[in-house]
Amino acid sequence: MRESRTNSGAAATDLLLDALDRDSGVALHRQLEASIRAAVRAGRLPVGASLPPSRVLAASLGVSRGVVVAAYEQLSAEGYLTSRSGGYTRVNAGPETAPAAEPPPAPAPAAPVVSFNYGRSDVSNFPRAAWLRSLRRVLTEAPAERLGYTSGQGDPEMRSALAAYLNRVRGTVAHPGDIVICSGYAQGVALLVTVLAAGGRGGRPIAVEDPSSNDDVWPLAAAAGLGPAGVPVGEHGVDIAALEGVDAQALVLTPSHQWPTGGVLPAEARAGVVRWARRTGALVVEDDYDAEYRYDRAAIGAMQGLAPDRVAYLGSASKTLAPGLRLGWMLLPRRLVGPVVEAKLRADRGSPAIDQLAFADFLAAGELDRHLRRMRPVYRRRRDALLRALARHLPRLRPAGIAAGHHLVAWLPPGLDEAAAEQAAAAAGVAIAGLRRYYLAGNGPPGLLFGYASLSERAIEDGVARLGAALGSHGS
Structure with a gap:
């Protein structure tokens, strides 16, 4: 020894x-x-x-x-x-034997020359100076108690400023007491699914538009044993005739700019959704993700104003300012406020107070309105550049959903396979996604999703030209 x-x-x-x-x-x-x-x-x-x-x-x-x-x-x-x-x-502690040498990491795939991937707002135009002014004001003037633990519902200054803004700009019927602050749409809908799953509604599923986003409600509903159940989407949004036969406890909807097809739900269809919700006792979850960016006319008001007792309105700063802020809000029917606040407190004890106070000041000072006025023509020019490039290099593709937002869909002509188009684009240095992954059953008209908000007009032209050359006779 x-x-x-x-x-x-x-x-x-x-x-x-x-x-x-x-x-x-x-x-x-x-x-x-x-x-x-x-x-x-x-x-x-x-x-x-x-x-x-x-x-x-x-x-x-x-x-x-x-x-x-x-x-x-x-x-x-x-x-x-x-x-x-x-x-x-x-x-006294450590591995019993020396660990085996780890293999070297796989080389990262080459970055695309042009990416049309959706969800990338132009954060280079974030209004830093205005945000800094708001931060300085709240750090100087905010009462000390605002820096303690929050109620979970959100700071009263932000809820008051939001209620005034949403009522003025989005046509809602909002009261500060009906608003819950969260860290973006993803958390907001997760909290709602948690509350719905705990509500004992007999396992009735959560209905979603088909196609729709597949990275938030779908997995949440599936994990909770609540579906999801798909409702077909037509040119202008959810198919009301198909909805009539759906027995669900909630319907997640993007009425002001259907994601991803871009349709705007007309007035008679909105009234039909409300009638269905009242008849079935269902909750309508309105995802108002980018309606402020409408280019052909004033933005269509939110559905929440039609039926505040049946519609939960969700919005965020991700598309209007920057996703990195992680600021979102829920305007809820009064009966859901308490359960959602409890779920929020269990999740993270409440959203950051300084960010909420800064955003409240930013709203009250009119800075968000000014930012939107600056960015609408920027995004419109990029959309127009994309439409011109598609007409020039890919004339057989049919653009749709061009009235608003940060993206459009281009429906593919017969004979052009969506997966083959994605592969050809990648080989040409262009990142682009097809629509098949956003259909619940994977079946639907083939198309490509063009996100344009973060691209310059020159990059848009280059990307579509590369794609046109890659697709060859299929797209010409």
């Missing part, structure tokens, strides 16, 4: 001889701690190995004994080492 201690102690000394860099500016005992910790984690000092006595290691390293003692004590407190009677220090 004595031989083992001597041998392992000598081996440890050899491992640690190069542990210290006296010119690094880091305290010597911290450097020694890091070196021993790394050796234990890597298995170079296995469990049970003895470390040299503090005096011996200090002499070998040319440092005071206190440096070694401080390192040993810290690592013992963390559980890496243990000291035994007689002064021996051993490795």
Whole structure:
């Protein structure tokens, strides 16, 4: 045993001889701690190995004994080492054997030259100066209690500013007490699904438009055992005739700009959705994700104004300002406010107060209105550049959903396979998505989704030209 201690102690000394860099500016005992910790984690000092006595290691390293003692004590407190009677220090935790060398990471795929992927607003135009002014004001003027834990519903200043804005711009019937602040649409709809699943509505499914976004409601509803159930979409949005036969406890809808096809639900269809909701007792979840960017006329008002007791309105700053803000809101029927606030508190104890206060000031100062007025013509020029490029390079594709938002759909002509088009585009350095993944059953008219908000007009022209050349006679 004595031989083992001597041998392992000598081996440890050899491992640690190069542990210290006296010119690094880091305290010597911290450097020694890091070196021993790394050796234990890597298995170079296995469990049970003895470390040299503090005096011996200090002499070998040319440092005071206190440096070694401080390192040993810290690592013992963390559980890496243990000291035994007689002064021996051993490795107490770590891999039993040295880990196998990990294979090198696979090389990252080459970045596309042009990406038409959806969801990329132009964050380069974020109004930094105006946002900074709002931040400075709230940091200077906000009451101290606003920096404590929130109620979960959201700061009253933001809820008041939002109610005024939504009533003025989106035609809602909003009261600050009916608004719950969240960290974006994804969290908002997740909270609603949680509340619906706990409501005991007999397992009735959640209905979604077909096609629709597949990365939020679909997996949530499936995990909760609530479907989803698809309702077909026509040229102008959800098919009301098909909806009449649906028995669901909720319908997730994008009436102001159907995602992804771009249709705008007409007045008679909106009234039909409300009649269906009242007849079945269902909740309509209105995803108002980008309606402020309408180019041919004033934006259509929100459905919530037609039936505040049956419609839960969800919005966010992701498309209007920047997704990185992680700010969203729910305007709810009064009966749902309490359960959703409870779910929000369980999820994260409430959204960040400083961001809410800054956004409230930003709204009240009219900065969001000014930002939208600046960005509408920018996005419209990019949309127009995309339409011109499609007409020039891919005339057989049929654009749709062009009235608003950050994207459009181009329906493919007969004979052009969607998967083949995606592959040809990728080979040409163009990232673009087909629509088949957004159909619940994977079946529907083939098309390509063109997101244009983050691209310059030159990049749009280049991307469509590359795509046209890649598709060859299929698209010409």
